[in-house]
Each structure stands twice: as structure tokens, then as C-alpha cells.
Amino acid sequence: MKYRSQAYLKHIRSYPCLVCGGFGEHAHHLRHAERRGWGIKNSDEFAVPLCAECHMHCHIEGDESLWWAMNGIDAINWAKNTYGEYKNGKQKNERNSSSLEDD
Numbered sequence: 828m829k830y831r832s833q834a835y836l837k838h839i840r841s842y843p844c845l846v847c848g849g850f851g852e853h854a855h856h857l858r859h860a861e862r863r864g865w866g867i868k869n870s871d872e873f874a875v876p877l878c879a880e881c882h883m884h885c886h887i888e889g890d891e892s893l894w895w896a897m898n899g900i901d902a903i904n905w906a907k908n909t910y911g912e913y914k915n916g917k918q919k920n921e922r923n924s925s926s927l928e929d930d
Contacts, residue, residue: 829868829869829870829871830870830871830872831870831871832871835871835872835874835910835913836854836871836874838913839851839854839874839875839876839909840852840853840854840876841876842876842909843876844876844877844878844881845875845876845877845881845900845902845905846877846878846881846898846900847878847880847881849878849880849881850878851876851877851878852878852879853876853877853878853879853882854871854874854875854876855874855875855876855877855882855885856868856869856870856871856873856874857869857873857874857875857891857902857903857906858891859891859892859903860873860903860906872906872907872910873903873906873910874906875902875905875906875909
């Protein structure tokens with residue numbers, strides 16, 4: 828099942844662009860991270876922040892894994908780590924709020 832979360836995509840957009848460090852206003856879904864059918868977007872857990880210009884260049888390149896390699900960035904690893912931190916932090920916050928409610 829694909830993970831979909833507008834809150835998580837907003838979280839991704841809060842980071843700077845992975846390529847140039849500019850304002851990461853776009854949450855780009857890594858096309859090479861999962862097997863999927865044509866026209867089916869990858870899970871939100873494989874979203875990374877890109878500025879508008881870098882996002883456009885990524886799509887123009889065609890071979891996304893090559894584009895990331897040419898930029899020296901392991902975007903899949905970044906996405907996995909960021910999603911893991913977000914998920915763990917969210918669960919921790921939920922536990923803390925439920926324990927406060929119990930008091």
C-alpha cells in the first residue's frame with residue numbers, strides 16, 4: 828500500500844533543495860525508488876525536497892538515477908532516513924500526548 832500524507836509532504840517542503848540548497852518548495856517523488864506502473868506516483872515516503880529549477884532539470888534528464896548520481900546525492904537513502912525520523916517522531920509525539928491525557 829502506498830503511503831499518502833499531505834502533512835508529510837509539507838514536512839518535506841520545509842527542507843532546502845537537496846541539490847542546490849535553495850528553497851525546497853517542491854516534494855519530488857523519486858521515480859526510481861519503487862516499481863510502479865505508468866502514471867502511478869511512488870509512495871510519499873520516497874519524496875525529497877527540490878527547488879523549482881532543480882525539479883525541472885530532474886524531469887528533463889530522463890534517467891533519474893543518473894541525474895542523482897551526477898549530483899553526488901543518494902536521494903533514496905535521504906528519503907528513507909527522513910521518513911524514518913518523521914515516523915518515529917510522530918509516534919513519539921502521539922505517545923507523549925496520550926500519556927498526558929491519562930494524567
